[in-house]
Amino acid sequence: MRVSSTWQGESAASVTFTFNGQRVTGRAGDTVASALLANDIRLVGRSFKYHRPRGILTAGSEEPNALVTVGTGPDRMPNVRATVQEIYQGLEVVSQNHIGPLHRDLMAVNDVLHPFLGAGFYYKTFMWPRSFWERVYEPLIRRAAGLGALSGEAGGATSEKAYAFCDVLVIGAGITGIMAALTAAEAGADVILAEDAMVAGGQTGPQDGQIGDLAAGDWSQTRLDQLRAIPNVRVMLRTAVTGVYDDGSFAALERTGLHLPPGPDLPRETFWRIRAKQAVLATGALERPIAFPGNDRPGIMMTSAIATYAERFGVVPGRRIAVFATCDHAHRTIAALARQQGFSKLTVIDPRPDAVALGDYRLIAGAEVIGTRGRLGLREITIRKGGTEQRLEADCLGLSGGWNPSVHLTCHLGARPVWDEARAMFLPAPGAVPGLHPAGACNGTLSVAGCLREGQAAALTALRAMGRKPRAPALPDASDDPGRGRTLWAVAAKGRAWLDFANDVTTKDVKQAAQEGFTSVEHMKRYTTQGMAPDQGKSSNIGALAILADATGRTISTTGTTTFRPPFVPVTLKAMGAGAEGKGFAPERLTTSHAATLARGAPMIEAGLWYRPSYFPAKGETTWQQSCDREVRMVRATVGVVDVSTLGKIEIMGQDAGAFLDFLYTNTFSTLPVGRARYGLMLREDGHVMDDGTSARLAPEHFVMTTTTAAAGQVMAHMEFTAQALRPDLDVRFLSVTEQWAQFSVAGPLSRELMNSVLDDPIDDTAFPFMGCGAVKVHGIPARLFRISFSGERAYEIAVPARYGDALYRDLVARAEVLGGGAYGMEALNVLRLEKGFITHAEIHGRVTAFDIGMQGMLSGKKDFIGKAAAGRPGLLDPARERLVGLKPVDPDGVLTAGARLFKPEDPPEARNDQGYVTSVGQSPNLGHMIALAFLRHGPEREGHEIMMIDALRGIRTKVEVVPPVFFDREGGRARG
Amino acid sequence: MRYSGWQVLAQGITGNRGWRPAWRDTAPKPAYDIVIIGGGGHGLATAHYLAKRHGLTNVAVLEKGYLGGGNVGRNTTIVRANYGLPGNSEFYSHSLKLWEGLEQDLNYNVMHSQRGVINLFHSDGQRDAAARRGNMMIAQGDDAILLDRDGCREILPYLDYDQTRFPIYGGLYHPRGGTARHDAVAWGFARAADRRGVDLIQNCEVTGIDIENGRVTGVQTTRGSIRARKVGIVVAGRSSQVAAMAGMRLPIESHILQAFVTEGLKPVIDHVVTYGMGHFYISQSDKGGLVFGGDLDFYASYAARGNLPMAEHVVEAAMTLMPVIGQARMLRSWGGIMDMSPDGSPIIDKTHVEGLYLNCGWCYGGFKAVPGSGDCFAHLIATGQPHPAATRYRLDRFATGHGLMDEEGTGSQHNLH
Amino acid sequence: MLIPCPQCGPRDIREFTCKGHETYMHRPSPAAPPEAWDDHLHNRDNPAGPTREMWHHVAGCGAWLVVERNTVTHAVTGAMLAREVAR
DSSP, X not given: OBOOOEETTEXXXXXXXXXXXXXXXXXXXXXXXXXXXXXXXXXXXXXXXXXXXXXXXXXXXXXXXXXXXXXXXXXXXXXXETTTOBOOTTOEEEEOSOSSOGGGOGGGHHHHTGGGSOTTGGGSSSOSSTTHIIIIIHHHHHHHOOSBOOOSOOOOSOOEEEEEEEEEEEEOOSHHHHHHHHHHHHTTOOEEEEOSSSSSOTTOOGGGOEEXXXXXXXXXXXXXXXXXXXXXXXXXXXXXXXXXXXXXXEEEEEXXXXXXXXXXXXXXXXXXXXXXXXXXXXOOEEEOOOBOBTTTSTTEEEHHHHHHHHHHHOBOOOSSEEEEEOBHHHHHHHHHHHTSTTOOSEEEEESOTTOOOOSSSEEEXXXXXXXXXXXXXXXXXXXXXXXXXXXEEOSEEEEEOOEEEOOGGGGTTSOOOEEETTTTEEEOOTTSSTTEEEOGGGGTOOSHHHHHHHHHHHHHHHHXXXXXXXXXXXXXXXXXXXXXXXXXXXXXXXXXXXXXXXXTEEHHHHHHHHXXXXXXXXXXXXXXXTTOSTTTTTTTHHHHHHHHHHHHTOOHHHHOOOOOOSOSSOEEHHHHTTTOTGGGGSOOBOOTTHHHHHHTTOOEEEETTEEEEOOOOOTTOOSHHHHHHHHHHHHHHSOEEXXXXXXXXXXXXXXXXXXXXXXXXXXXXXXXXTTEEEEEEEEOTTSSEEEEEEEEEEETTEEEEEEOTTTHHHHHHHHHHIIIIIOTTSOOEEEEOTTTEEEEEEESTTHHHHHHHHBSSXXXXXXXXXXXXXXXXXXXXXXXXXXXXXXXXXXXXXXXXGGGXXXXXXXXXXXXXXXXXXXXXXXXXXXXXXXXXXXXXXXXXXXXXXXXXXXXGGSOSSSOOTTHHHXXXXXXXXXXXXXXXXXXXXXXXXXXXXXXXXXXTTSOSOGGGOOEEEEXXXXXXXXXXXXXXXXXXXXXXXXXXXXXXXXXXXXXXEEEEEEOSOOSOXXXXXXXX | OOOOXXXXXXXXXXXXXXXXXXXXXXXXXXXXXXXXXXXXXXXXXXXXXXXXHHOOOSEEEEOSSSTTOSGGGSSOOEEOOOOOSTTHHHHHHHHHHHHTTHHHHHTSOOOOBOOOEEEEEOSHHHHHHXXXXXXXHHHTTOOOEEEEHHHHHXXXXXXXXXXXXXXXXXXXXXXXXXEOOHHHHHHHHHHHHHHTTOEEEOSOOEEEEEEETTEEEEEEETTEEEEEEEEEEOOTTSHHHHHHTTTOOOSOEEEEEEEEEEEEBSSOOOSEEEOSSSSOEEEEOTTSEEEEEEEEEEEEOOSSOOOHHHHHHHHHHHHHHOGGGTTOEEEEEEEEEEEXXXXXXXXXXXXXXXXXXXXXXXXXXXXXXXXXHHHHHHHHHHHSXXXXXGTTOOTTHHHHOTTOOOTTOOOSOGGGO | OEEEETTXXXXXXXXXXXXXXXXXXXOOOTTSOHHHHXXXXXXXXXXXXXXXXXXXXXXXXXXXXXXXXXXXXXXXXXXXXXXXXXX
16 A cells, blocks of 8 residues: 655656556556555465465565566566566566466465475485486476576676776665765775665664654665765665675676666666775664464565565555564564554564553564464464464564674675674674674664764774774764564464475474484575575574574574575676677687688688688588698699688797797707797696697797697796796796787798799798798788798798788788689698698697607707606506507598597407597598598507597497508608708 | 385374484494594495495494585586596496486485586587597497587577577587486485494594504594594595695695576576586576586685686676576575596595595596495495596506596696696 | 785786696706605695795786785785795
């Protein structure tokens, strides 16, 4: 029932949305929950297990019951708290977790079967027959479980991620947080004030009297306006701090646009990474429910929620309201409400015999609520006083069992809260999070003056910790009386009394867990699922462990609590992973020849972060194999051009550059003459091959190293480690220049002819012999030329500053085409290198030693190098290891596949008989059959033997002959020229 | 008390008052034949198989906290046998076979669900590596199917096949892989071991290992000294500390692995799916939560909690691979302490102390290993000989270089596996 | 976590990679016995408490650091340039 139509003092427009298709009219500023209550809609959802009718329990993000699905299409969000979601025109809200209409859920049969569905029942049955678990039981359980449903659509409105930095982060904008923020801001600190709700003020209201000259309920808004005017303060409403991490790192989720229709101009949510030097925790406290039979019906809600709906939204959630309260605070709230319109027939039931009414309402002292009625909503409660029971008509029942400080964030670094017996509360452990200072209700302080005092003190502590010397301004006058209360976890009465409303955990479940030996609080939680629902037991965990403590004869303090872990409120994946959809997950690295390559119609493939051409389809070619074969023949016959800029390129300078390379590589580079390049093998310190490549000496103290594309980053980090941590004695500097140079390989018998057509000064084999290198000019541009080959043909790699890459590539390809050659791609490059037995990371996959690839001879005996000692371990030199060989099919039409296993022809293909595996295959157009590189036990010793290649995945068995890994031009004359 | 549907009915009718404790709450006796240090999944399984296979029941399991409170209670519940290297291949194959009869063996529904594991690959090179592994799985007698892109699309229609940064080339499908209810595994083994007479002793921290003349004689605990003829250490997350009590320095570094779960959702993901271009794997629990995880936080830690960068990376991988789950919300995150070994594979071996046995180094693959590890460790302790499925899990392999099992090929740096 | 890079000041861990214990920079001599190499490469004290680790400011200045850190609390108590520690 709506009694006031103003919102924050102003008249508010009406807003229409739908709930389960029915049009509901609220007003601007409403949450779904307040609008439903204003329209006397109490039934909002169904519980997880028993499908009990459920309403609205709270007015905040801790809501366990009123979970709904909002929005449409890809913007549809399941499991949204109706108590948090603000309404906007056209919002579509539907209830969830029921079959058939909400008021007649077919799954409610579970409630009748409840004796058989108690704690952990599923661990004890569904075991026979064995195959029925996957086929029958589990599908049924899965269909019944879950809450809301995803839309199944991707896309929709976007969310964002952002960073923020501040001196003092204040978490919570109740009176404590505002006082802290004011104190910090006035001292000149950069302040972020983050508040989960859409308005400031927390639980403070008319029940709290005056703060200074202002009504307590107005103080927050007035001061918030004041804070907003200070330039060094950032107020972030609708922003929940979700996690605390190390060294002042916080995560927060802002509902940036969730209160408005999805649109292009505003992210739905923003996931913030906040770095704060100091922080004040002012997250307040959550009101504690009381367990009694039937305490879960729609219409039963926290007393603080009743007050919030009345104060903030002008909504009275019932016509006959009763409150079951054990503390003075609730009496003050009711007394304040009783003065308001719409709250005429208030009754308070208080178990304390000496309770005194503080206002105009009926008090039944020394009494307890022991039962409720009303199928889809509360109709009547049963009260027991002394030995007598009476029934009372009520459509709304408030619960006030005291307060649970919101200590959650103090536990995120592993600290456990401490039980305070006197206050009957868990309080933050001292120093739980370095630099985070709890204050106010989250610290167990409930009086208004106490909250203001602690808020200020926490801010002052934070400021001092930053080395400031702040003054403490005088605090406004306010009540310093926290009120008294009595702890009542559960009423002793017959029937199911709920603890965890969301997961349907009752006091009986907890007692049964204890009876079955699940007496550790973690065991109880996991066995009963207490606290594992979307609300993470915010309202119920402490009650449950009190019941457990009682059932096991322990104190709450010795029983302990389970851990609160991030996030404090659930975080939408779309927000936390914002920007990563589609291509956003990782950067895209493009070579300078990218545009020219695309223009030639080459399909691109990913090579790490790079894109490289797979092949260049020519007219009439319909398969990649045709193009590949042509490109391979082309390189062997005329000339081909390929962009090799993706290989890592590292400039190395200094008088010890040679010695440095000697330490990095297994072979020697210090003796390499200027103007020459050399193939080098690099090991990890554990003796396995890390990478290979060529390094060229451009000057006595200047080398340029190439790495493989895949290992470029790893090699660079390895070199940094080696230079800084292992060999600071060496005078050497180096820099990655991969992106600064565009580099193209020009390969084939006509490669020198092609090069000479672009070089300012022609080269010959004397100036540039095989493995020669040096400075040249191409079209007047200074360039570097290396005569190195990955194809087995005469070949050159020409490097120019990257800004000339596009032009040079186009020019080289055009000139190659004139010579009968052209561009080639990765497929052809792979076949060319396979024909030569050159290895890639398909072979040096991390488990391979120099011994395995036949390069033991490259391990210099004359010097120390990284990996030398470990490579000498006996297990790494065992002849029975899988070692590199070539394979060719015995039948020339035989198919070879990468990933196939090798067996002796006479052995059954079982793992114990495994002899090795194929790493790379290709169709050699020059040889007319497939070729492969493989690792085979005793490899080189078995050349000439026949082996069975079995690819069981693809159903291929091919008899192969073991051959040396070089298939083409074994003497290497073509490359040397 | 035997569990069954009839028992649930009978107890339900009589008010569920007749349920007995799942295990006895015992105080330690002065002496046992065998003491197992560590009441996690592996320790409890070891006790079960010692009793069941070897008839050894004068056994105590000592747990410093509560049973199953370690990694068996905080993981992503995946069970699979899809390894490519000798050693791991036969071991996980053996373990999976034990999973397949576990409910009946334990009389406890651990909800082992063979919903299938699919490892996606995103390049030709990754496909070749997957094929190599899949062929090894088949050679081992396990199941593997190489899916192409269309094959993936058929069973995983919700992935992004069009816009994602690293296109899906296909997947290695392991139909017998799946998930299980992690806590239930610990409780099922605990209850089964207890029913055979093993003492399960909680809140009993081992503070010393007694060694005389090179032979183990017992342990010191916070609940007094306990004599034992044989002692097994199986304390993932604390292996280095406990082994140090026997003068050992292990090839182990402790690291944090985070995992995450969303709020409950109606079924959307049927299988276990792993991404090949970032560290991300996901399944959906029977309760409806999407359970997913990623890579280590990379620095040594005993804090059992993670930091944001890795959590964000994991969610970002989810968003590029399966943006349809974007509106799901992360409900909880947690971190487990992993025993990272230099080759990413575990150790089940004797030690230099006679009668002292070591089981550690499971990295982040320990959950699926629980039955196999228990069986093999029990075999080693009972017979003094390694189980045929675990002969390669030697402690000296790093020193000798023989039989390293570096599945990922990342080398001896502990945090790279 | 914040790593106090001696060259850049306190920087977020996102900018760093961690290699492992400081052991890695104390390389045995080539002539050291196999046990020394086994210890260097594999065996670790793996302390639950203060430790010294190799961190690389890879997305920053490129420095390798020896970072003093607590593995239980994650408190970072210092960082030095590996180049200076090695000298």
